[in-house]
Amino acid sequence: NYASPLTFAPAAAAAATTTPFHIRPFSTDPTPTPLGIPYAKVTIGIPKEIFPGEKRVAGTPASIANLLKQGFKTIHVESGAGVASYFSDADYRAAGATIVSAADVYTSNVVLKLRPPTPDEAKLIENRTLISFVYPGQNDELVQQLKSQNATLFAMDLIPRTLSRGQTYDALSSQANISGYRAVLEATNEFGRFLAGQMTAAGKIPPAKVLVLGTGVAGLAAIQTAKNMGAIVRAFDVRPVTKEQVEAMGGKFLGVDFEEDGSGSGGYAKEMSKEWHAEARKMLTAQCEDVDIIITTALIPGRTAPVMVTKAMVAKMKNGSVTVDLAAVNGGNIETTVADEKYVTENGVTCLGYTDLPSRLPTTSSTLYANNISKFLLSQGPMTTKNKEFLYIDHEDEAVRGMLVLENGNMMYPPPKPPPPVKKEVKEVVVIPIDHKAPYVSGAKNASLLAATILGFGALAPNPAFSGMFTTFALSNIIGVQVVLGVSHALHSPLMAVTNAISGTTALGGMHLLANSTSASATALGATATALSTVNIVGGFIVTTKMLDMFKRPDDPPEYYHYYGIPAAGTLAGYAALSSSGAYPEIDTAAGTMAGILCIGGIGGLSSQTTARLGAASGQAGVGLALASTFGGLSPSMGSTMQIAGLMAAGGGLGHYIGHRVEPTSLPQTVAAFH
Secondary structure (H helix, E strand, O other): OOOOOOOOOHHHHHHHOOOOOOOOOOOOOOOOOOOOEEHHHOEEEEOOOOOOOOOOOOOOHHHHHHHHHHOOOEEEEEOOOOHHHOOOHHHHHHHOOEEEOHHHHOOOOEEEOOOOOOHHHHHHHOOOEEEEOOOOOOOHHHHHHHHHOOOEEEEHHHOOOOOHHHHHHOHHHHHHHHHHHHHHHHHHHHOOOOOOOEEEOOEEEOOOEEEEEOOOHHHHHHHHHHHHOOOEEEEEOOOHHHHHHHHHOOOEEOOOOOOOOOEOHHHOEOOOOHHHHHHHHHHHHHHHHHOOEEEEOOOOOOOOOOOOEOHHHHHOOOOOOEEEEOOHHHOOOEOOOOOOOEEEOOOOOEEEOOOOOHHHOHHHHHHHHHHHHHHHHHHOOHHHHOOOOEEOOOOOOHHHHHHEEEEOOEEOOOOOOOOOOOOOOOOOOOOOOOOOOHHHHHHHHHHHHHHHHHHHHHHHOOOHHHHHHHHHHHHHHHHHHHHHHOOOHHHHHHHHHHHHHHHHHHHHHHHHHHHHOOOHHHHHHHHHHHHHHHHHHHHHHHHHHHHHHOOOOOOOOOOOHHHHHHHHHHHHHHHHHHHHHOOOOOHHHHHHHHHHHHHHHHHHHHHOHHHHHHHHHHHHHHHHHHHHHHHHHHOOOHHHHHHHHHHHHHHHHHHHHHHHHOOHHHHHHHHHHHO
């Protein structure tokens, strides 16, 4: 499908649209020709944005380097395209791009752009492919012009937002996130106080109160930013389902005393009833009298923005208050908003209507948009055909079909609606009578079975040693379950790392084999177990520490857990002295018991954030004491001692290397590998 607009092999392209593979002469080669055009034959162009005040660019040196890495060979970048985003022509050349003129960049097979093209820019595209923000519902003349040129057009604003993998290409969300963040900075710049409250010798400064209207991507970004800066944040949205997200970020969700759900299709809010709006106005009027900053984000693409804050409400705001309207481009949510201007009301409220907020953070916004558009380009074909390095428009791909406006001049907008959900048959509910005796009968049966099993083990036990080991086994299961059930969910990953490190005490079995076995195969297995287990012990505890470090906050008080090394070292020294004297034969058992208690404490310490690091220290001391008591109890020969020490040194060194080299994003996989 890409063949025609890219001016490559039109005959082959025509065949490809009607048959599963390209038509070829008879050949003994059974491999079919992949659909689409090889990346190596496709040129990509990235022009400079000429919209007034636009500083962003559709491609960055990093995104270009990634495209070239994936198989594209030629990428044209207009000279000066990235200057406003702080990407020089030299940066693009270093990434592998070719710097060309404005006229030449549009001769590329695929043009990646940010703003909708002007009529003159669209004319330069001719019958080639354009991927850009388009807003086809608002720019019909532009779409018709490109249609008359037989162009292929993808709109970045048409990504199906309910498609989970579509989030990778969702440029609307990535740019809205920046708008919400920047809106707080713009408000802070105009506001005459700190956002965070302070108590100083010179007096008390109250925190600012920020109200965010609309809790989509931009609204949530504004809430997070204002909260991080110390403000009291309140938020309101017609969709009650967003309440949890607001509260998770530390904001207070405001409600309306009128039952109506504003959740609409495609992830947007729907228009509400007159009765609901009347109740909302009462609530918002009261809030306007109290808050210092209002940020509004209610915007549905292609529609006039709903007015949420009237002039009368603004008139009730305090002198020095600030409003920031992110919907100014479509009329605004605040009646006093003037698009692209700063307006101060008679009562001293500063109203900001800037429509270029993402462009005020050009480096970040360009980077995110370049990732969105380049990943969408790379998904066309390989996502469904699984043929890497071949560009292909597959109508079966929901993301591609949803964003496709024109294909070789054929109108493809709007995309077909998804099929309606299949209605489930409502089965008659049969009321089952509750048997209140059942759980007691089941419990009695299980108790009887458990008792019979334990007595059976006792009857069949061949010697006291078996009975002792069975007792240890049974109690350790109960202790293990109880301890692990107390661990908080947020600490499950560190828990895995600690339990892996403690389970590295399989090294003790390896040490027994190395000290006592006369079989070559058993000795080899013991050596392997000792080395691998030591990798797990050392690496596991290092990974645990790195994971717990991720929970630390800059304002946390200092910690001195290394002081626990003093009693740990003292215990090891005392055990060594008593064991070497030979006068205390049961000292090895006592040391082993203490090691078990410390290991159990290590897992139990992960029941909360406050004791997690103490748990890690306890686990390390327990494993160390277990190794020492096993070594003391074995009293191996000098040859076995050197062998055990060498294997553990090698394993510990490897565990230390792996634990320190692993990146934070790979910690869970490392824990699994250790296991």
